[in-house]
Structure formats: structure tokens, C-alpha cells
Amino acid sequence: MKVREIILDFTSLLDVVMIILFFFVLYSSLDAENAAEKAKAAEASYTEMQEQNEKEQQEWREKADEEWDRILSADANAGKNQQALSAYNEGKGITFNLHEVEKGDVWTLSVLADGKRIGKISSDDACQLRGKLKEMLEKAGYGTEDVVIATLTFNGNDYGTEAAVPKVENAVMGIQREYKNLYFTTINISK
Known part of the structure; x- marks a missing residue:
């Protein structure tokens, strides 16, 4: 037998x-590069989301602090507010009575x-209405920290009051920045 060699x-x-x-x-090195790029993009996205979250948390903290300060301030002012309401119920406070002098834009604010009458403001003073209102508040003895309850009474049937009431309201809103405890309401006495 012959042995064959394989x-x-x-x-x-x-x-x-x-x-x-x-x-x-x-291909594994390409996948590693793609995975590295995806990881960098995910890290950047995560960092951005984390910064946004921290910013939102800071805003919420600031709002919460402001609200807390407002609550503490309101609590501290509760006594003053109650005294002012009691005085208002006794007829004390400041009242602005709007009177139409003639038909049209001519009016007087007592x-x-x-x-007690402490002064008047006429439509001629409309350009300086804020200053005149502040002057009357000072004349009545109110300071910027005092609680003031003010009322504007007018007859809605009078033609001139239609244009005058918004002017007076805007002027009062303008001085409320300085007189933070100035509470204001309007009363229409027309039937």
C-alpha cells in the first residue's frame, strides 16, 4: 500500500x-468614531439641558424669594391696612370728586x-395731573409709605367725565409706583 501524503x-x-x-x-474603528461623535453630541446636549435646568431653578428660586418677601411685607402691612380701612369707614381718607363745569373737555376735580376740601385740580392742569395729585396727597398729610385709600366719584351721565376719568385713573396709576400702598377705586354716581 502506498501512503499518500496529504x-x-x-x-x-x-x-x-x-x-x-x-x-x-x-468597520469597528468607523463604529468607534461614530460612537465617539454621538457620545460628544449627547454630552453637549446633556450639558445644555443641565445649564437650562439650573437657569430655570434659579428663576424659580428668585420668584419664590420675591413671593416670600411679598407675603412677609403683606403680613407686616396688615395692621396698617386694617387701620386705613377703619379710617375709611369713618369717612377719613382722600376723595376726588370730578365735576363737569361746561360741556366738553372742561372739568374740575375737588x-x-x-x-374737608383741601384743593382742586382743573382740566387746565391735565398735563401736570400726576404732580398735582401727589401735591394733594402731601397736603392731606400722606407719605409714600402710608396706606392711602382714595376714591374718585363722578357722574357718568356728564359728557366731560367720559374723557376725564381715564386721565385721572392713569395719573393715579402713575403715582402708585411711588405710593406703593395707594389703593384707588372709582364710583359712578349716575342713576
């Missing part, structure tokens, strides 16, 4: 394995403090 040639098999290994290494 020769195995692994060259082509090694070539195929090397080619497969080459592509595996090539100013009463504690039921």
Missing part, C-alpha cells in the same frame, strides 16, 4: 481570513381729605 494548503484560507479580519477592524 498536503493541506491554507494559503487561500488565510487570505480570506485576513480579508475578513481587515474589514472587521476597519379734593377732599377727611371730609
Whole structure:
């Protein structure tokens, strides 16, 4: 019997394995680069979201602090407010009575403090209405920290009051920045 020699040639098999290994290494490095880019993008997104969250938390803290200060201030002013309401119920306070002098834009604002007339403002003073109102508040003895309850009474049937009431209301709103405890209401006495 003749023994045959079997020769195995692994060259082509090694070539195929090397080619497969080459592509595996090539694509795994591309996946690693893509994964690194995605990780950087995710990190940037997370950092941005974290900064936004911190900013929102800071805004909420500031709002909460402002609200807390407002509550403490309201609590501290409760006694003053009650005293002012009691005085208003007794007829004390400041009242602005709007009177139409003639048909049209001519009107007069009588100013009463504690039921006594302390002055008047006419439509000629409309340009300086804020200043005149502040002057009347000072004349009535009110300071910027005092609680003031003011009333504007007018007859809605009078033609001139239609244009005058918004002017007076705007002027009062303008001085409320300085007189933070100025409470104001309007009363229409028309039937």
C-alpha cells in the first residue's frame, strides 16, 4: 500500500481570513468614531439641558424669594391696612370728586381729605395731573409709605367725565409706583 501524503494548503484560507479580519477592524474603528461623535453630541446636549435646568431653578428660586418677601411685607402691612380701612369707614381718607363745569373737555376735580376740601385740580392742569395729585396727597398729610385709600366719584351721565376719568385713573396709576400702598377705586354716581 502506498501512503499518500496529504498536503493541506491554507494559503487561500488565510487570505480570506485576513480579508475578513481587515474589514472587521476597519468597520469597528468607523463604529468607534461614530460612537465617539454621538457620545460628544449627547454630552453637549446633556450639558445644555443641565445649564437650562439650573437657569430655570434659579428663576424659580428668585420668584419664590420675591413671593416670600411679598407675603412677609403683606403680613407686616396688615395692621396698617386694617387701620386705613377703619379710617375709611369713618369717612377719613382722600376723595376726588370730578365735576363737569361746561360741556366738553372742561372739568374740575375737588379734593377732599377727611371730609374737608383741601384743593382742586382743573382740566387746565391735565398735563401736570400726576404732580398735582401727589401735591394733594402731601397736603392731606400722606407719605409714600402710608396706606392711602382714595376714591374718585363722578357722574357718568356728564359728557366731560367720559374723557376725564381715564386721565385721572392713569395719573393715579402713575403715582402708585411711588405710593406703593395707594389703593384707588372709582364710583359712578349716575342713576
